[in-house]
Amino acid sequence: MALLAVEGITKRFGGVVANHNISFAVQPGEIVGLIGPNGAGKSTLFEVITGYYPPDEGDVWFETQRLVGRRPDQVNRLGIGRTFQKLRPFRNMTVLENVMVAAMQHRADPAGARQEALRYLEFVELADKGDRYAGHLNTGERKRLELARAMATRPRLLLLDEVTGGVDQRTIPTLLQLIARLRRDQGLTLVVIEHNMRVIMSISDRIVALHLGKVIADGPPSAVGKDRRVIEAYLGEAFATPAGAGPGA
Amino acid sequence: MAGTTGPVERADAEAPASRRPGWGAVLLAALLGAVLVFPWVFRLPYHRDVAIKIFLYAMLAQAWNILAGYCGQISLGHAVFFGTGAYTSTVLQMRWGWNPWLGLVAGIVVAVALSQVIGYPCFRLRGHYFAIATIAIGEIVQTVGINWEFIGGARGLTMPLRKDSLLAFQFHASKYPYYYIMAGLLALCMLVSWRIERTRLGYYFRAIREDPAAAQSVGISITKYKLIAIAISAAFVAAGGTFYAQYVLYLDPDSVLPLSLSILVCLLAVVGGTGTLWGPLVGAALLIPLSEFTRIQFGGTGGAVDLLIYGALLTSVAVFQPAGLVGMVQRWRGR
Numbered sequence: 001m002a003l004l005a006v007e008g009i010t011k012r013f014g015g016v017v018a019n020h021n022i023s024f025a026v027q028p029g030e031i032v033g034l035i036g037p038n039g040a041g042k043s044t045l046f047e048v049i050t051g052y053y054p055p056d057e058g059d060v061w062f063e064t065q066r067l068v069g070r071r072p073d074q075v076n077r078l079g080i081g082r083t084f085q086k087l088r089p090f091r092n093m094t095v096l097e098n099v100m101v102a103a104m105q106h107r108a109d110p111a112g113a114r115q116e117a118l119r120y121l122e123f124v125e126l127a128d129k130g131d132r133y134a135g136h137l138n139t140g141e142r143k144r145l146e147l148a149r150a151m152a153t154r155p156r157l158l159l160l161d162e163v164t165g166g167v168d169q170r171t172i173p174t175l176l177q178l179i180a181r182l183r184r185d186q187g188l189t190l191v192v193i194e195h196n197m198r199v200i201m202s203i204s205d206r207i208v209a210l211h212l213g214k215v216i217a218d219g220p221p222s223a224v225g226k227d228r229r230v231i232e233a234y235l236g237e238a239f240a241t242p243a244g245a246g247p248g249a
Numbered sequence: 250m251a252g253t254t255g256p257v258e259r260a261d262a263e264a265p266a267s268r269r270p271g272w273g274a275v276l277l278a279a280l281l282g283a284v285l286v287f288p289w290v291f292r293l294p295y296h297r298d299v300a301i302k303i304f305l306y307a308m309l310a311q312a313w314n315i316l317a318g319y320c321g322q323i324s325l326g327h328a329v330f331f332g333t334g335a336y337t338s339t340v341l342q343m344r345w346g347w348n349p350w351l352g353l354v355a356g357i358v359v360a361v362a363l364s365q366v367i368g369y370p371c372f373r374l375r376g377h378y379f380a381i382a383t384i385a386i387g388e389i390v391q392t393v394g395i396n397w398e399f400i401g402g403a404r405g406l407t408m409p410l411r412k413d414s415l416l417a418f419q420f421h422a423s424k425y426p427y428y429y430i431m432a433g434l435l436a437l438c439m440l441v442s443w444r445i446e447r448t449r450l451g452y453y454f455r456a457i458r459e460d461p462a463a464a465q466s467v468g469i470s471i472t473k474y475k476l477i478a479i480a481i482s483a484a485f486v487a488a489g490g491t492f493y494a495q496y497v498l499y500l501d502p503d504s505v506l507p508l509s510l511s512i513l514v515c516l517l518a519v520v521g522g523t524g525t526l527w528g529p530l531v532g533a534a535l536l537i538p539l540s541e542f543t544r545i546q547f548g549g550t551g552g553a554v555d556l557l558i559y560g561a562l563l564t565s566v567a568v569f570q571p572a573g574l575v576g577m578v579q580r581w582r583g584r
Contacts, residue, residue, distance in 0.1 A: 072465035090459035101456045102467035104449045153467050
């Protein structure tokens with residue numbers, strides 16, 4: 001059984017169709033990359049899956065649980081964590097407190113939540129910045145903080161929206177290693193939105209490509225990278241050549 | 250906002266007391282001692298009256314702070330809960346002979362129920378829209394109070410006088426019993442706030458204040474916790490309303506349901522420091538005596554002078570120290 005099944009999701013904003021009849025499934029343990037040009041509907045799809053936007057049509061299933069109609073907090077408590085494209089740390093809380101809040105879903109006592117939060121901060125290599133206010137972190141640190149915060153809710157499925165967006169080149173390998181460890185050490189299933197093609201192709205088991213709200217390709221990275229529609233809509237001809245450098249590369 | 254580093258030690262519930270038992274404990278003991286001996290040093294009714302008002306408004310501001318300071322829901326309609334507490338206990342007492350202490354509990358129950366009825370639809374509104382909605386509700390409730398003869402209408406209600414007794418909640422010979430009752434209520438309110446700060450509830454409130462969408466992403470039901478915050482807040486404000494009714498022995502819509510009361514409560518917390526334990530008390534201790542002073546100095550000719558000073562203070566706080574006076578002290582201490 002698929003861990004996540006997206007079935008015919010359509011989401012409209014007035015006359016704009018952000019998602020049009022999108023369907024795909026994510027198997028347990030997979031890392032699925034979600035790619036597409038700006039405005040393709042990737043982040044909207046995350047919002048629909050996690051309960052922030054109600055879809056106009058279609059369904060989303062997390063194993064046997066229907067997600068449509070549930071609030072974001074209910075979706076999270078089922079076992080789906082997420083990060084945001086536009087970073088949303090609790091700015092006037094410390095780094096440690098940010099993660100403690102998430103850990104408190106399973107550990108109500110602050111002392112226990114603190115211990116658990118420290119473990120996640122160590123995982124993302126932010127333990128030494130625990131007493132800083134989150135608003136004072138740089139972009140790369142905030143990305144890692146959001147990752148730790150999402151992990152602290154103990155999800156089984158993690159949706160990561162633009163992990164490397166706005167992050168300097170030196171930090172990207174660290175984030176990639178973290179994502180690889182999330183599956184290896186934590187046994188998580190991941191859906192990752194990413195514009196950096198080298199990144200997404202290297203970490204994903206499967207790629208789902210969106211264009212103008214529709215799925216135009218779904219398959220292994222090697223096949224999607226050569227797909228004519230994906231190249232025309234997003235990657236460009238340069239990516240198809242061996243030495244090419246696609247978007248974000 | 251605070252400095253670059255934050256209070257990691259606050260994450261450990263036991264840390265502040267265990268690591269710094271010195272000055273904090275000494276100051277707290279000194280404060281408690283001063284509160285206890287005050288009415289025996291200052292025997293004039295006027296001094297005791299000012300102290301009682303400081304305690305009352307500090308409690309109202311602290312209760313407001315639970316909803317607005319910690320949870321980020323700016324209410325400008327808290328007079329509704331004050332009036333609910335005052336009217337519930339008074340009407341029950343005058344019409345059906347209820348004991349005022351039972352009336353106080355009933356006032357709390359009614360105010361909490363009302364807070365849920367108001368909160369459930371209004372919490373769908375974000376930011377300024379929520380604040381505007383609370384103003385509108387406050388005005389509606391005041392208009393109802395003015396026109397509802399059952400609760401005295403615009404003429405108000407005058408409490409029947411009874412002999413001095415704790416059971417009757419009336420003391421005419423001296424104000425000191427009122428003083429200690431109000432000090433106890435304030436202490437209880439601050440104890441609850443202190444406890445909230447150190448439990449999951451406080452962390453959730455602050456997360457909701459910081460970013461509701463992000464709070465939801467970590468499994469926090471924002472409506473549920475906002476309703477909890479407004480319930481706790483309404484409970485203490487209603488208790489304050491009953492106290493006021495028993496203290497003044499007269500109430501009308503203009504005294505217990507005005508928008509100016511809601512704004513005053515907000516001002517006290519903002520000047521002292523929202524989202525802090527001591528901010529509302531500091532704000533009340535500063536502004537209530539100031540209000541009394543200007544009232545005495547300028548009398549009827551200067552009715553709005555205290556408001557002018559409030560305005561200047563509030564503007565200064567907003568421009569120079571948005572975290573309030575306590576926030577400023579915390580920053581100096583490097584927290």
